[in-house]
Amino acid sequence: MTCGQQLAITSPSNGAVYSAGQIVTVTVSVTSGQVLAVQVGAQDIGFSAYQTTSPYSFSLTVPTETIGLKNLFAVGLVANEAVIVSPVINIDVEPGAAPTAISFQQSLVTFGYVGQQRRIGVTATFADGSTIDVSQSSQIQFSSDTPTVVSVDPTGLMSANGSGTANITVSYGNLTATMKAIGPTAVKGDLNGDGVVNSDDLFLLESMLGSTPTGPNDSRDINGDGKIDILDVQALLTLCGASCPTLSSTTTGLSASTNQVQLAKPVTLSATVTGSGSNTPTGSVSFVVDGQLEDIGALNALNQTSIVVTSLPVGTHTIVGIYTGDSANSPSTSQSVSTQIVAIPGDVNSDGVVDCADLAIVKGSFGKKTGQPGFDPRADVNKDGVVNVLDLSAVARQLPPGTTCH
Amino acid sequence: MNRLRVAGIIAGVFLASVFSLPTFADSMPTLSIDPASSSVSVGSNVTLDVNIANVTDLYAFQFDLSFAPGLLSAASIVEGSFLPGGGATFFIPGTIDNVGGTVASTADTLLGPGPGVDGSGTLAILTLTGLAPGTSAIDLSNVFLLDSNLNPIDARLQSGSVTVSSPTTPVPEPNTFVLLMAGVGVLIFLRRK
Numbered sequence: 001m002t003c004g005q006q007l008a009i010t011s012p013s014n015g016a017v018y019s020a021g022q023i024v025t026v027t028v029s030v031t032s033g034q035v036l037a038v039q040v041g042a043q044d045i046g047f048s049a050y051q052t053t054s055p056y057s058f059s060l061t062v063p064t065e066t067i068g069l070k071n072l073f074a075v076g077l078v079a080n081e082a083v084i085v086s087p088v089i090n091i092d093v094e095p096g097a098a099p100t101a102i103s104f105q106q107s108l109v110t111f112g113y114v115g116q117q118r119r120i121g122v123t124a125t126f127a128d129g130s131t132i133d134v135s136q137s138s139q140i141q142f143s144s145d146t147p148t149v150v151s152v153d154p155t156g157l158m159s160a161n162g163s164g165t166a167n168i169t170v171s172y173g174n175l176t177a178t179m180k181a182i183g184p185t186a187v188k189g190d191l192n193g194d195g196v197v198n199s200d201d202l203f204l205l206e207s208m209l210g211s212t213p214t215g216p217n218d219s220r221d222i223n224g225d226g227k228i229d230i231l232d233v234q235a236l237l238t239l240c241g242a243s244c245p246t247l248s249s250t251t252t253g254l255s256a257s258t259n260q261v262q263l264a265k266p267v268t269l270s271a272t273v274t275g276s277g278s279n280t281p282t283g284s285v286s287f288v289v290d291g292q293l294e295d296i297g298a299l300n301a302l303n304q305t306s307i308v309v310t311s312l313p314v315g316t317h318t319i320v321g322i323y324t325g326d327s328a329n330s331p332s333t334s335q336s337v338s339t340q341i342v343a344i345p346g347d348v349n350s351d352g353v354v355d356c357a358d359l360a361i362v363k364g365s366f367g368k369k370t371g372q373p374g375f376d377p378r379a380d381v382n383k384d385g386v387v388n389v390l391d392l393s394a395v396a397r398q399l400p401p402g403t404t405c406h
Numbered sequence: 407m408n409r410l411r412v413a414g415i416i417a418g419v420f421l422a423s424v425f426s427l428p429t430f431a432d433s434m435p436t437l438s439i440d441p442a443s444s445s446v447s448v449g450s451n452v453t454l455d456v457n458i459a460n461v462t463d464l465y466a467f468q469f470d471l472s473f474a475p476g477l478l479s480a481a482s483i484v485e486g487s488f489l490p491g492g493g494a495t496f497f498i499p500g501t502i503d504n505v506g507g508t509v510a511s512t513a514d515t516l517l518g519p520g521p522g523v524d525g526s527g528t529l530a531i532l533t534l535t536g537l538a539p540g541t542s543a544i545d546l547s548n549v550f551l552l553d554s555n556l557n558p559i560d561a562r563l564q565s566g567s568v569t570v571s572s573p574t575t576p577v578p579e580p581n582t583f584v585l586l587m588a589g590v591g592v593l594i595f596l597r598r599k
Contacts, residue, residue, distance in 0.1 A: 359496055366498050367511035389468035389513045389550045396466065396496060396515040397556060403517050404494040 005033030007074045007086035009040070014089040019096035020064045028056040028074040028086065035076035035084070042091065043070040050077065066093050068136030092138050099124035102134065102172045104179040109168075111150065111160035111184045112193040112204070113219030119157050120179060122170050140172045149183035160184050161217070184219055189239035191219060197236070198243040199327070205236055206331065209324050210286065210293065230322065230331040237330070247330040248277025252285065254321040254334035262344050263314055264352030270306040271321035271334060273299060279328035286322040294319075314350055316340045346398030348378045354398040356405035362392050435461040435551065435559060437469070437529075439544045439566025446536040447571050451481060454544060454566060456530040458488060461561070463522035463553040465492075466515035467529055470500075470549075474542035475507030477570050481533040488527030489514050510548075522554040536570040543567050 011027040018024055026040045026048075037050040040058045044066050048058040056074075070093055074086040105121040124134040134140060135156060142152045146166035152158045158168060163186040168179045182193070189197035191204045205220060211228045213221045220228045222235040237244055250273050257268035271285040285305050287294045289312065297305030318336050325331035346354040348361050365379035365387040381391040399405075436459045446452035456471070458464065467489070473480070485497040493516055500512035512530055516522065532544075544566040551559035 363496075363498055366513065367501060388511070389466050389515065389552065390556070392468075392496070392498070392513055393466035393515045393552050393556050396517045397519065397554075399518045401518045401520070402494075405496050405517060 005035055005076060005078050005084050006031045007035070007038065007076045007084060009072065009074055009086055009089055012072075012089075012091060015092055017092045017094055018062050019094055020062050020066055021096070022062050024060045024062060024072070024091060026058045026060060026072065026074070028058070030054065030056075030076070033078075035078050037077040038074055040072065040074045042072045045070060045072075062093055065132060067095070067132060067134050068093060069138055094137060094139060095124060095126070095132060095134065097126055099134070099172060099175060100127050101125040101177075102140070102170060102175045103177045104168075104170065105133075106179060108180050108182070109150075109158065110182045110193050111158075113184050113191045114160055114162060115214030115218035115220070116160045116184070117157055117214065119155075120168075122156070122172075122177070124172065124175075134172065137172065140170055143169050143171075144181070145169070150181040159214070162186075188219070189222060189236045196243065197240045199240070199245050202233070202236055202240060202244050203327060205233055206325050209233070209322075209331065230325075230333060233325065233331050245328065247325065248275045248279060248328060250275045250281050250323055250325070250329045250332040252321050252323040252332045252334040254319065254337050256319065256337050256339045259338060260340045260342060263341055263347065263350060264310055264344075267309045267312065267339055267341075268306055269294075269309060269319060269321070270304065271297065271323070273303045273323045273329075273332070275303070275329045277328060279326075281323065281326060281329040283324055283326045283329075286324065287319065288322060289317050289319050299323075312339070312341045314341050314343050344398075346381070346395040348381060348395060350378075354395065354400075356399075356403070358395050359392070359399070359405050362387060362395055366392065433460060435459060435464075435561040436564060437546060437549060437551070437561045438564035439546070440528075442564065442566045443569070444566070445569040445571060446534070447573050448536045448538060449573060451533050451535050452568055454532045454534065454568070455486065455528045456532065456546070457486075457526065457528050458551070458561070459526040461526070461551065461559060462524050464489065464524075464551060464559065465522035465554040465556065466513070466550070466552040468511060468513035468548070468550040469529075470511065470547045471509040471532060472543075472545045472547065473507045473534065473568070474540065475504060477536070477538050477540045477542045478507070478534045478568060479504040479537055480509050481535050483509050483512055483530055483532045485514060486528030486530050488525075488529055489516060489523055491527065492516050492523035493518065493520055513550075515552075516554075520554070534568060536568075539570050539572050541567055541569045 008029055008031045010029050028038050037052045038056045039048050039050045041047040042060055045060050069090045071088045072091050073088045076084045102124050121133055121135045123131050125131050142156050144152045144166050149162050149164040150158050150160055150166040152168055160183050163183045166181045168181050170177050184193050185195055189201055191201040208220055222232040253272045255270050261267055269287050273281040275281040281303050284296050284298045286296050287307055295307045297307050299305050317339050320336045321334040323332050348358045362379045365376040368375040368387050370385040379387045381394045438457050440455040440457045444452050480502045483499050489495050496515050498513040501510045546563045551561050553559055
């Protein structure tokens with residue numbers, strides 16, 4: 001039991017400011033219950049050793065190159081090797097001296113597509129010529145003069161919103177620095193922002209297939225259907241025209257080792273990609289089960305790949321294989337195949353084995369009818385609306401020889 | 407001649423069917439309360455067996471029992487020795503309802519793929535307590551007997567009865583009575599004297 005014991009950091013106070021090299025003295029009190037030992041830890045700073053006697057007082061030294069708000073917390077060891085954690089406070093690590101200048105670590109940032117996000121670091125320079133990354137400092141603030149092109153959030157994360165140019169400004173006290181951010185071109189399909197739609201954009205898009213659009217204006221979602229998929233590749237090929245290599249069409253075939261299998265038994269999904277051109281298809285096939293990516297298999301020299309699935313739940317599942325294409329072969333999607341996962345007879349809790357736990361479920365509802373309190377539909381093995389010896393024996397019969405249950 | 411031959415055949419079939427009926431009935435398994443009739447005084451317990459006879463390949467069973475709730479109350483029901491003779495079992499004692507006078511959904515099953523049990527024996531043991539004078543039927547219902555293929559086994563049911571009697575008042579033992587009478591005689595003798 002860990003309930004009943006509570007820790008609190010009584011010093012330093014939340015938001016206390018430190019600088020690199022300083023020692024943070026941390027005191028901890030046990031506000032409720034008893035603990036066997038206490039230690040403290042801080043993000044990017046480290047942990048103390050355990051102390052076993054009160055008063056609990058620790059010293060942590062702030063490493064160099066550490067800037068920004070850091071979590072500080074205490075950990076208490078209680079009985080049975082369980083631990084409790086105190087409420088977290090923040091300490092603010094800032095440069096020990098005022099910087100003489102600040103600057104972005106890049107003077108220019110270019111965005112390829114609407115929705116693209118980037119973060120550029122900020123460096124502070126001091127009177128002695130030393131520098132430090134202050135990107136995480138609580139003292140800096142960001143702003144954009146044209147958020148419709150590129151916006152920036154309080155942490156410095158920039159998001160491309162449209163074509164044009166924006167100036168991103170960072171301030172630290174009275175110091176400021178500005179960087180130019182160029183939004184994506186208005187050329188549809190120009191995902192790398194070089195002004196033309198060509199194979200570079202195609203390969204960029206192929207590498208992002210399956211990604212989730214960052215918003216309704218994400219340039220990668222070329223057809224605007226809310227997905228970044230093969231249809232966008234096809235749309236990009238249309239936009240690209242002669243600037244893109246002529247990709248050979250491919251056909252992806254998919255098969256399942258069985259169309260019906262018991263729960264927890266393996267199903268092997270195999271895909272073969274056939275190209276129409278002279279270049280052998282390379283890359284991978286994504287196996288998608290009921291709309292969710294199950295796994296990715298790399299094509300071998302025979303253009304084949306397979307995966308083994310054992311975790312599908314009871315029911316009928318629709319599976320497709322998606323070949324994502326390469327520099328010479330276009331993507332393709334297989335016809336869907338169906339596999340039915342059936343419950344193991346007697347495995348009423350669907351954990352893949354028939355054991356005493358299944359018998360216990362039947363016992364728990366024994367004598368109950370549909371609609372009565374305590375009726376568990378899983379226990380009604382023969383689905384006749386009542387849990388009786390017909391259900392009990394149906395489970396019992398499937399138990400392995402030598403099984404005993406109480 | 408032909409009439410006689412037909413009549414003979416009909417008579418033969420009739421006799422065969424008449425004589426075969428008892429044979430079939432005797433071989434049918436019987437689920438019964440044993441002893442069929444018993445007695446208990448108010449405040450005392452009586453134990454009844456639920457027995458099966460002449461069964462083949464019994465793998466699992468279930469039954470309900472009923473009794474007169476004003477006369478008897480059920481104290482317990484436990485597994486008998488017959489089914490465990492075939493291996494590990496899983497026994498569900500069921501639910502005792504002394505207001506309604508039932509023991510519902512008592513069940514037992516063997517575990518695993520083995521065969522059922524053949525023969526006769528006790529499936530469960532019921533203990534009842536006498537509450538008030540009178541006679542209560544002990545009836546079986548909702549009976550399932552299953553073989554190792556989980557197919558039903560037909561069986562005859564034989565109910566039982568329990569007669570509850572008033573508590574008996576203590577009667578002096580003969581020796582005590584004799585001593586008492588002797589003492590009275592001595593007193594009379596001394597008085598006359």
